[in-house]
Amino acid sequence: MxxxxxxxxxxxxxxxxxxxxxxxxxxxxxxxxxxxxxxxxxxxxxxxxxxxxxxxxxxxxxxxxxxxxxxxxxxxxxxxxxxxxxxxxxxxxxxxxxxxxxxxxxxxxxxxxxxxxxxxxxxxxxxxxxxxxxxxxGFNSVCMALEKMGAPRVFAVQLLFLYRYIFVLIDEASRMANARSLRSFDGKGKGIKVFGYLLGHLLLRTIDRAQRIHLAMLCRGFDGEIRVNRxxxxxxxxxxxxxxxxxxxxxxxxxxxxxxxxxxxxxxxx
Amino acid sequence: MHMADALISPAVGGTVWAASAGLIAYCSKKVRDDVDDRIIPLMGVAGAFIFAAQMINFTIPGTGSSGHLGGAMILSVLLGPYAAFLTMASVLTVQALFFADGGLLALGCNIFNLGFFPCFIAYPFIYKKIAGEKPSQNRILIGTLAASILGLQMGAFGVVLETLFSGISELPFGTFVLMMQPIHLAIGIVEGMVTAAVISFVWKSRPELIQKTTSPAPSGNFSLKYVLTALLAAAVITGGILSWFASSHPDGLEWAVFHTTGSEELETPGHGVYSLLTKIQGKTAFLPDYNFKTSKNSDIKKPEPASIIDSGTSVSGLVGGALVLVLAAFIGFALKKRSGTRSHL
Amino acid sequence: MSHHIVEVKNLKFTYPDGTCALQDISFRITHGESVAVVGENGAGKSTLLLHLNGYLMSGNGIIRIGDYPLTKETLKEVRRTVGMVFQDPDDQLFMPTVYDDVAFGPLNLSLPPEEVDTRVDNALSTVGALHLKSRPPYRLSGGEKRSVSIATVLAMSPDILVMDEPTSNLDPRARRKLIELLKTFKHTKIIATHDLDMVMDLCERTIVIHKGQVMADGPTAEIFMNQELLAESHLEKPLRMQGCPVCGKT
Incomplete structure (x- = not known):
């Protein structure tokens, strides 16, 4: 934790x-x-x-x-x-x-x-x-540099997205891990079964989040192509x-x- | 098991990078051509998920040690192989840049070992074969477990081969294999079990998420032959270019040259950059390469006789090295002072 | 100015898992109106909002945004007209920096780079967040995130603003600032919320939704005085209209 x-x-x-x-x-x-x-x-x-x-x-x-x-x-x-x-x-x-x-x-x-x-x-x-x-x-600038130097845009965008949501998801994961450790005693509750549920839930929430982000992108005219004005x-x-x-x-x-x-x-x- | 820059030679690093870069380009094209643009944010957060998930661990019963989730198989099942490979590559890139976990050049190797094998070999040929067209809970469990274990075994073997061909480590092939494979068998079993647990949880609550990639839809259907051919072509081309570029450092390269041309005779062409480099080297007689000639193959080690390195050279090297180190520190310090005072003005 | 009208007629929607979220919703909002959509958790507010920009489409019922009926063909135009501010700013701010995020929409409209820059600056200064331009979204406070979310939508110059819980997770002061900001907007506003005090400040009209149906639609003041209606829809009078906890006076 x-x-x-x-x-x-x-x-x-x-x-x-x-x-x-x-x-x-x-x-x-x-x-x-x-x-x-x-x-x-x-x-x-x-x-x-x-x-x-x-x-x-x-x-x-x-x-x-x-x-x-x-x-x-x-x-x-x-x-x-x-x-x-x-x-x-x-x-x-x-x-x-x-x-x-x-x-x-x-x-x-x-x-x-x-x-x-x-x-x-x-x-x-x-x-x-x-x-x-x-x-x-800075990571974002390295990604921009990669894209300008010929890396595929899909990959550069993937890096940017990943980096953006690491901050959000680590926060979410740490809250879940906290909740688990506050209620597990003598090592009980830290096994693979609970771990599976924990990650499963996190994963489902993550997928839902992806859906909402996609919606937010659509609302602002996303058509499959990410454009960056830099x-x-x-x-x-x-x-x-x-x-x-x-x-x-x-x-x-x-x-x-x-x-x-x-x-x-x-x-x-x- | 992330490869580090310090353990690979430029030729091996460059060749594997070319293969990985080719795969990234190919997968990017595949993902872009996919009509469903929902995949773009999904890949991003899925990568962040793998990252966050690696931070939560669990206790392995009876051992007291802890394990965590391996990424590629879960990504393949959720996103299909192309998007999964890209996502895995991005996770490894962040690890390389922020945690210095595997360097920039070794990143190519790491992407290949931890991305290519699970996404393009283990997923289509093990997981999908076992899970079948109509997956059931048990089929998914067994498929995930088997694919995770075998994918990691292949990755570990990749590490062995890359290290071996780089010739930096003295480990003989047999010992290295005997060390790496069992360790990664244990890791693979644990990772496979976790992956299976998470996937079966998702299967129970939202089966449509898994069915989508399991059905023989465009995202799960590709020709391995095409991938392998492209890969081989990339390797041959870069092997060729790199052998030309780096021939001042023959040990790591022999392998590449040998494999691309099929003979070792091409090793010393009498023209171009190589001859230029030899001329430069000829003029600088105390070049380290010639004092410390390394053995050709790591498994049959035969170092040059020690006599060619007289202790005088080594002492000079040490003294000079220390001197330059002090100088480097001094330059850094002086610059810092200067920029410090300037910023105060 | 008929193109600012939002009209919903006999809208029904059932999720694939069988949950009936909306049953027969009808209302009409005209130019410049500011309308609150209130109701208990799971009443169908969010589902309704998702229909207004065409993310969800049901075969039952008609939605008209401005001059267009909402169909697959008019989707692009409708999404430009309807600016949507989401409940969780982390879902809305997905780009590496505030600038990139606000520029995302205008770039998708294929505007020239200079025009994009102007729009970003204008949108950010409207919400008072110009100084945050080069910051990454994860380095913003809750209130700043909300302001920037609104700027990302303003940069598209929409005619209609649709907001889902704009005051959630804000500290009292950030909430107050947001309300003051929203007051200055001349757009047609549709706000789904549980913050009934904000409704009193911002919306002259309120639509109460309960179990997927319109329970009431009328002037905010009237609706909030109707104790019976509020109780039936699992709502309470805004705190301001309740008795003082110390002296008991209203």
Missing amino acids: SRIKTAFLDLGHMDTLSGRDTFAHRIDPRAKLLTTLIFIITVISFGKYEISALIPFFIFPAVMISLGELPVYYLFRKILIVIPFAVMIGIFNPLIDREILMRLGPFSLSGGWISFCSIMIKFTLTAGSVLVLIACT RLEAGIREVIFTIAWSAFFIAMRFYNIPLIAGKLITESIL
Whole structure:
């Protein structure tokens, strides 16, 4: 039950973040979406033992977070919540791949641990960039961007509708779950049977709601086509944004700056 | 069991995305051509319902753990496969964007695993075969249960294959299958039972809602051959494009190239982007790809001898990495300060 | 101005499950009238309203909106003429932002984008909600949602406003503001409600429905004085007309 509330507040919080007005928020959503995609593809195109070359990629989310004035800790916690699946799959690497790939004095690291770390870094980067995208763009704008970039309108509209009614239905579901838990004792009443009735009722109510929404749409001239009057404006700023970041990502893909810098330092010390 | 970006290679992610995108386009067209425009708001709220329903859980008897509703089968029964697939795709998109549950690139895989298999395989070939033309309470129950379980098994197998072909995880095929399938059998049974409970509730109170999609009306009637052909075509085309684009990273791609061309010889064409990329790589001798060459197949692992990576390189990497990390944090911090003072002015 | 007339003649309706919701309803509303439709829960008010914009159509009886009899052919025109405000604003506000929602109708009328913008601005400023334009509907209070719902309908510039329980779920102040707003509208208004005090403020005429039939149709003041009629239709005098709970005076 508290989970429902948390999820609801969470959606609401992300939504609030995306409603701010900063430089990061003002950039056309298409530019941000495209840049994030290029970012993710570049990050995951690295070999599985790569660590140092991935580090410069933290610059992109860091810049967006500060430009968008987003809460770092909050986003980081959101990543931690979903990391278990990646850990579950990745943890087998150290168990299976025991070949020593790196020695640092008395410590030796097996390839498995390196690739595990690499997975974790990639996960943080990719998941983080998606959260940053949504927090400084907003879901509706991402949907509009998708539609303008060629996604079928039916799908874009479906996303918008879904997002609109998540707020209503989560509220409804949490009221039902509350009503159930207030009247169930010693775990009785929380079994599958009651659950089936509960969801069944919610589903029927949802279908009735769909009917009323359809009626409301018909009353305002709906004819099967949803029209949205929204002009997205992409100017030179967006072009520069996309190209500059993409160039940076690709450069970082081919030149391992940390390694070069590190070499310079270690060589000058030695 | 949502795939994450960090576990897939661009080639696998891109190929499966193309398949999913093709399906989305195809289903969108089908839904738009449907004369009954009531489906549009219904899909929207049904998606929100799946989302809200996942937040309510129930206690699994005897275990103390809790389960929740899986979405695709209930959507298929209510909306028919096309609308159900679109709705499932939208639910997964929201999860990917807001909860970072499966990334943007892995979203294609997740839509495919959790949408395609239940909506286009399990629903028409298992549920409808069992429920039949004149469904009864028991037929619906058994059909839902069987279709949910098998749909999830196929999805889990999809996860295994996608992970394997990406070559990021070291898990051998056999172990991975033995791990994933039983776990998802358990999940599938629970989800199937819940789905069956909800559907039978709806069947009892409003049978017309379920009959509509069960009858051989246009919404439930489609040719699998067509879907599969389109899917294959999409996969081949993107496989080809991606192999050309990403050949600087051969490990994940070999599979795609191998499958699209039928031979591994095409792997290194001496012209175009690939040769350009090799030239660039040739000039930058310390490129990580060449230091850490990964094995071709995850199940027969043979890592490069460790000797090629001298500890000097690794130390440099670590020192430099730390340096850049500090730099990244500093850039972020500096920008924040600047924008902070500006907004106060 | 004959096109603002609403005429219902011998309307009968039975739901597919056999529930007889309306049996022989007839009335006629002329231009500029403000009419309340009152009656107990399940009396058939909502079913009646759903007929006025052609969502439900029964073979029995005739409905005329303006110059048109309501048929499949005139449906589009009728829906433009009759603006319907629903009981639950969450059903009516289905688009991502207030702007999109108010623009939904005008866009479906295939108006040029600039005209759509003007209409949205006008409708929103009429209900005093222009500042909410870029907000998503789930970030509005109950009263704001109601105002925006009304704006979505106003943007279609309807001649007739049909409202289902406009004051439900509103706090006293939002309710008062809404009543003041509705007073300023020159449209023909048909309001189904249990809020009889609002009826006294807004509607000079009241139609009482009981078990799918018209029990009474006349001036509001007369109907609310008829104790017997009210009791039979499961209604009560508006609070304002009842005795003061402290001193007992009326």
